[in-house]
Amino acid sequence: AVVSTQSTGGYRTDMNDKRLSRLKHKVVKVPDSVKLLFVMRIANIPGPMPQKVRKILQNLRLTDINNAVLVQHSDNMIEKIKVIEPYITWGYPSLRSIHNLIFKYGYGEVDGVKLALSSNVIIENKFSKQGLLCLEDVVKQIFEAGSHFEMLVKFMYPFKLQPPKGGFRRVAQHFSKNGAWGNRAEKINTLIRKML
Secondary structure, eight states: OOOOHHHHHHHHHHHHHHHHHHHHTOOOOOOTTOOEEEEEEOOOOSSOOOHHHHHHHHHTTOOSTTEEEEEEOOHHHHHHHHHHGGGEEEEOOOHHHHHHHHHHHOEEEETTEEEEOOOHHHHHHHHGGGTOOSHHHHHHHHHTTOTTHHHHHHHBOOEEOOOOTTOOSOTTSBGGGTOSBEEEETTHHHHHHHHO
16 A cells, blocks of 8 residues: 555654653653763654754754763753653763863854864953863863853854764664663763764
8 A cells, every 4th residue: 555645744743742742751860969961962763853852952952963062950951851862862971071072072162263172272261251261160160060051051062073983873772772862871971982
């Protein structure tokens, strides 16, 4: 039997609605001590993307595979992550991971120009009024989700990482089932090391 494009589209929409409903009611437990989350886009799922998913990915600047961002842990952010989880992997980055990400893949916008964060002069010129004089100050402020966190992450571009050797395996499966997507908790640091 021939299935029309229209009916296929309707089927996909129904499937997306069911998936979103399932994810919405999923319980995600993150330790209270976690202030910061590392979130990375790892997949494109075939078929039309639900509008809600697309909007969240765009707002988080996760429009490309291997794009990654640092976000503050909050109930609202966890709700967003639940919606986009099949497209991402995430976890709790260590201070060392944040240091390596910023020093190797950190870019910021200065006067409309994308610049590698390779010099403390860039930070001092941009943020001296906030008491941030070097890259180490930026790393510390981000890791602690300090008072200048939002300003710093808006200044910085998403990290564009290298694919892990051999690529991601079983991207359609959750990390807990030996797949790629979902919460890796502290194990996200192992993945970050493989992609630096």
